Amino acid sequence: MTAFLIILIAALFVIALWQISKIVQLGKTPEASTADGEIANDADNDRQGKYMLYFVIAMYIMMIACFIGYQDFFLPDAASAHGAEYDSLLLLTTVVIMVVQFLTQALLHWFSYKYRGKKGQKALFYADNDRLEFIWTAIPVVVLAGLILWGLFSWNDIMDVDKHEDPLVVELYAYQFGWKVRYSGADNTLGDANVRFIEGSNIIGIDPTDADGKDDMVATELHLPVNRPVVFNFRSQDVLHSAYMPHFRAQMNVVPGMVTKFSFTPTVTSEDYKSTEFMTKKVSKINEIRRQKSKELEAAGDVALDQYEFEYYLLCNKICGASHYNMQMKIVVESEEDYNEWLKTQTTFETTLANAKN
Numbered sequence: 001m002t003a004f005l006i007i008l009i010a011a012l013f014v015i016a017l018w019q020i021s022k023i024v025q026l027g028k029t030p031e032a033s034t035a036d037g038e039i040a041n042d043a044d045n046d047r048q049g050k051y052m053l054y055f056v057i058a059m060y061i062m063m064i065a066c067f068i069g070y071q072d073f074f075l076p077d078a079a080s081a082h083g084a085e086y087d088s089l090l091l092l093t094t095v096v097i098m099v100v101q102f103l104t105q106a107l108l109h110w111f112s113y114k115y116r117g118k119k120g121q122k123a124l125f126y127a128d129n130d131r132l133e134f135i136w137t138a139i140p141v142v143v144l145a146g147l148i149l150w151g152l153f154s155w156n157d158i159m160d161v162d163k164h165e166d167p168l169v170v171e172l173y174a175y176q177f178g179w180k181v182r183y184s185g186a187d188n189t190l191g192d193a194n195v196r197f198i199e200g201s202n203i204i205g206i207d208p209t210d211a212d213g214k215d216d217m218v219a220t221e222l223h224l225p226v227n228r229p230v231v232f233n234f235r236s237q238d239v240l241h242s243a244y245m246p247h248f249r250a251q252m253n254v255v256p257g258m259v260t261k262f263s264f265t266p267t268v269t270s271e272d273y274k275s276t277e278f279m280t281k282k283v284s285k286i287n288e289i290r291r292q293k294s295k296e297l298e299a300a301g302d303v304a305l306d307q308y309e310f311e312y313y314l315l316c317n318k319i320c321g322a323s324h325y326n327m328q329m330k331i332v333v334e335s336e337e338d339y340n341e342w343l344k345t346q347t348t349f350e351t352t353l354a355n356a357k358n
């Protein structure tokens, strides 16, 4: 790989030198560059005009092929309350961009082809037209203002963490390279915390003197009851991370030295999400690929791959170091009862400290 890159760099360097020498050549005395072959003739213009047309056709074919070929990689329906509006906004923006670029690119390349250079043909000198300029200014202003306003209202609504009644308060704690989650316990209030308190079993720095922190519970899996609003407080131990929960359309920077917030309501349990038509198809397709790959591996004397099963995940979406790619935590959305059952199995901070002393 390294050898290939070195060869590639050397090749690009030679091409750059060659291009520079051509530019130097062009900059020399005008007589030298007007020699036959340096000035475009009708055949050249005709060819270049057609290239413009071929280029735009190839671009559209590639674009449509990508949309069809990469369909599997689109995110499935959102599993959070605000997700549907977020998706509509994204869809509308994409449709507007697609329609506008389709028309403008088509016109740009078609005119370049249609009015390609011909001997004796002269371009029309057309200074300005107030009405035309008004139209092509007013339309983008109205469309963009609409999109921005809708986006702004959606943003304000999604980002308002105080709008919920009785939300579950949870802390997501990022470090190189993993996540911890802290539940606020019976009082639903997180105790004070600071990385300076990290010591022994106090792995995420909860203030041992703060009474609110005594019933806090630190866990390695994020369990959420379905249909209850959750307010997330994010803290980082070391560098900038980003908490990304794609299925809930949620992402927030996790910044050392400050607490950032985001809230959403999960609306689909993990089990229900797994049994959607989209997900069953996707999972069986992935497992088919794994079966084929396993055959090859076993033939070569290696261990076969595990069966894939879908889970919601919290991922890190900022390149934060060597193992960034593996910085993830499983999310389980379940019924209120299952959630309460699971919560009972977790250890409070008070107990953790007491156990550490014994």
Ligand SMILES: [Cu+2]
Binding pocket: 174, 240, 241, 242, 316, 317, 318, 319, 320, 324, 327
């Ligand atoms: Cu990270």
